[in-house]
Amino acid sequence: MTFPAASALDGTYPRPQLVREQWCDLGGEWAFAYDDADDGVAQSWFADGAADRFDRTIVVPFPPESPMSGIGDTGFHPVVWYRRTIGAAELGTIGTGDGAPRVILHFGAVDYRASVWVGGRFVGEHEGGGSPFSFDVTAMLAAEGDRQEDVSVVVRAEDDPADLSQPRGKQDWHREPHSIWYHRTTGIWQPVWLEAVAEVAIERIHWTPDLVAGTVDARIRLNRPAGDAAQLTIALTFDGRPLGAVTVPAVGRTIEATVPLPQQRNGQAYEELLWSPEHPRLVDAVVSVGADSVRSYLGLRSAAVAGGRFLLNDRPYYVRSVLNQGYWPQSHLAAPSVDGLRAEAQLIKDLGFNAARLHQKYEDPRFxxxxxxxxxxxxxxxPAAYEFTPTAVTRTTREWVDIVDRDYSHPSIVTWVPTNESWGVQHLAHDRRMRDYAAALVSLTKALDPTRPVISNDGWEHVDSDILSIHDYEASGEVVAARYGSASSVEQLFDGLGPAGRRMLVRGERDRNAPVMLTEFGGVSFVDRAHEVDGAWGYSAASSQEDFADRVGALLAATLASPVLAGFCYTQLADTGQETNGLVTDDRRPKVAIERIREMVQGPHA
Structure with a gap:
């Protein structure tokens, strides 16, 4: 089987680090119904004879609150239903047969709790609004003799807008958006697809490069044990040239293997393979077990902290980041298209940033x-829950584990942030249970992934953070310059109260190896007359385009001039609802010329 290089992929495949050729996108028009009385299960809406219960059409994967869904209803509808027929022609496109006899139904994300029926038969359920799940539906798609019958797929999604123990991020629990929250995203909001796989199939790949040893460690998870005689083969290539390969026995459901890389000569080969924002080099991989073969990729890079600096590939690296809500007015948390995801990443680069903080959202893997x-x-x-209860702790932790597992192998991810601004742990400074929970999330994350720094609580009230992050929406560039202009002035923040009147540390002493970063600041609002927004809001406001540029420029210049800060994250990329404090409008038009923003962002650290 021949696969294209990672650089040649177009991002349409929903799970880009584990690609198979035999798949079918189930996006597009589905039948849809609200179930405000929550009696659909009792009335068997999942049955094949219940198609008349579905009185609307929705475009999947856009949530019903969004215009692109074709519905655009932002009211409270805690239970919704979807229905679609999988036709024989679609099943034919994935090529089930001797090589791939089993069919898997995949969901990228359904917010918040999903139940699924195929052909009227219940196949399973899942809880977690941003994590993926799948079901083996082979038995439900069995052909009648030589003829494949059409079969229904029905999804019930439950998303209680009043449930604050549900990890919801920036989705509002009020009927209309207020303050810094915005319209909800209910139900299916990431791709749905079918995939044909072998009896023994690869479910997950974790890549761990070891730059010092010159190896790549692989952990491969299978859907079932492969058998005593089975072999796992990994072949790595770079720029079309063989880089390394290994074959090991495929024993058990989880197989570990180490692929040696070529011997380095004067360090040149080593440097030529490393991944960074300036040189995003990717190593291509083909992984095979028995009849199953998948395409993957990885990046050779390390992320760490030491001496008060963030280290990329063991060298100090200044982080120039922007806060990205990942929200579009026409599609809400769902991406408007694959091209929209690509354009978002490219826009961030074009504006001069080398990093993005994905705020309160588990982002689509295609981004x-x-x-x-x-x-x-x-x-x-x-994404945060907004109350501290055993249910909230359990839900948040379970989904966090799933996402760290899902995204482990992306070289772009260099930091994990399980908690933000004490949301959901609002009494962190005074309640030991909340401190223990925040510390436990850090320890759990490091147990699952020891290769990346972890921030316990971005912004303030740090419990155990590899990076000491500060949120400061001071409007004056001069004040910011003074506040972060020396080690002694920054020390005062950690000895007393931070800019938001919160303690910066609530457990232990300050770790001098931990970098200090200003990870939310700016938030300057500007809206021109042609694009006025009701309730337009920011942490400070500009009166004109030039005033906006001056204010943003002064804040960025003060931050870049600090000898103490190891990086920053500016708030924010795009206007979001009533939050008009983006560098670009909600339709991604720069408020100031891109070249000028890039100049301000990069400064002397470019």
Missing amino acids: LFFADTLGLLIWGES
Whole structure:
């Protein structure tokens, strides 16, 4: 089987680090119904004879609150239903047969709780609004003799807008958006697809490069044990040239293997293979077990902290990041298209940033693919719940584990952020249970992934953070310059209260190896007369385009001039609802010439 190089992929495949040729996208028009009385299960809406219960049409994967869905209803509808017929022609396109006899139904994300029926038969359920799930539906798609019958797929999605123990991020629990929250995203909001696989199939690949040893460690998870005689083969190539290969026995469901890389000569080969934003080099991989063969890729890079600096590939690297909500007015949390995801990553690069903090959202893996291929550092962040209960703790932790597992191998991800601004742990400074929970999330993340720095609580009230991040929406560039202009002035923040009146540390002493970064600042609002927004809002406001440029420029210049800060994250990339504090409008038009923004962002650290 021949696969294209990572650089040649177009990002349409929903799971870009584990690609098979035999798949079919199930996006497009589905039948749809609201179930405000929540009696659909009792009335068997999942049955093949219940098609008349579905009185609307929705375009998947756009949430019903969004215009692109074709519905655009932002009211409270806690339960929704979807229905679609999979035709024989679609099944024919994935080529089930001797080589790939089993069919898997995949969901990228359904917010928040999903139940699925195929051909009227219940196949399973999943809880978690941003994590993927799948079901083996082979038995439900069995052909009648030589003729394949059409079969229904029905999805019930439950998303209670009033449930604050549900990890929801920036999705509002009020009927209309207020403050810094915005319209909800209910139901299917990432791709749905069918895939044909072998009886023994690869489910997950974790790549761990070891730059010092000159090896790549692989952990391969199978859907079932392969048998005593089975072999796992990994072949790595770079720029079309063989880079390394290994064959090991495929024993058990999880197989570990180490692929040696070519011997280095004077360090040249080593440098030529490294991944960075300036040189986003990717190593292509083909992994095979028995009849199953998949395409993957990885980046050779390391991420760490030491001496008060962030280290990329063991060298100090200044982080110039922007906060990205990943929200579009026409499609909400769902991407408007694959091209929209690609354009978003490219826009961030064009504006002069080398990193993005994905704020309060588990992003579509295709965006991570474009970050990998274009060269963009990513901070992966958990959506918050807004109450502290055993249910909220369990839900948040379970989904966080799933996402770290899903995104482990993306070279673009260099930092994990399980908690932000004490959201969901609002009494962190005074409640030991909340401190223990925040610390436990850090330890759990490092147990799952020891290769990346972790921030316990971005912004303030740090418990155990590899990076000491600060949120500061001071409007004056002069004040910012003074506040971060020396080690002694920064020391005062950690000895007392931070800019938001919160303690910066709530457990232990300050780790001098931990970099200090200003990870939310700016937030300057500007809206021109042609694009006025009701309730337009920011942390400060500009009166004109030139005033906007001056204010943003002064804040960025003060931050870049700090001898203490190891990086920053500017708030924010795009206007989002009533938050009009983006560098670009909600339709991604720069408020100031791109070249000028790039100049301000890069400064002397370019």
